[in-house]
Amino acid sequence: MYQLLISDESRLDILDAFSWYESRRGGLGKDFELCLEAGLNQIQRDPLLFQKRYRHLRIHFINRFPYGIHYLIEKETIKVLGVFHTSRNPRKWIIRLRLGQ
Numbered sequence: 749m750y751q752l753l754i755s756d757e758s759r760l761d762i763l764d765a766f767s768w769y770e771s772r773r774g775g776l777g778k779d780f781e782l783c784l785e786a787g788l789n790q791i792q793r794d795p796l797l798f799q800k801r802y803r804h805l806r807i808h809f810i811n812r813f814p815y816g817i818h819y820l821i822e823k824e825t826i827k828v829l830g831v832f833h834t835s836r837n838p839r840k841w842i843i844r845l846r847l848g849q
Contacts, residue, residue, distance in 0.1 A: 755829055762781075762784060762831050784815070815831055817830075
């Protein structure tokens with residue numbers, strides 16, 4: 749199984765999304781967290797399943813929420829560079845891709 753590394757920036761993305769959903773309705777942030785966890789588990793089991801979007805960057809769109817997990821595969825390691833809302837400007841994750849290499 750691949751090792752999963754979540755960047756500090758990604759952790760902040762997750763916290764922001766969790767807080768936003770939780771402020772809308774109690775428990776919705778937890779639902780987001782569960783869907784995100786399922787997506788991360790799916791990536792860890794089969795990271796090649798999801799398509800490349802930019803160079804070597806892959807994106808897995810999680811269920812129920814308009815968020816994508818942006819990651820790179822390096823040997824036996826999966827590096828999560830960001831967890832972005834689908835309406836965000838792609839330049840944001842392209843910048844992280846450059847920083848993550």
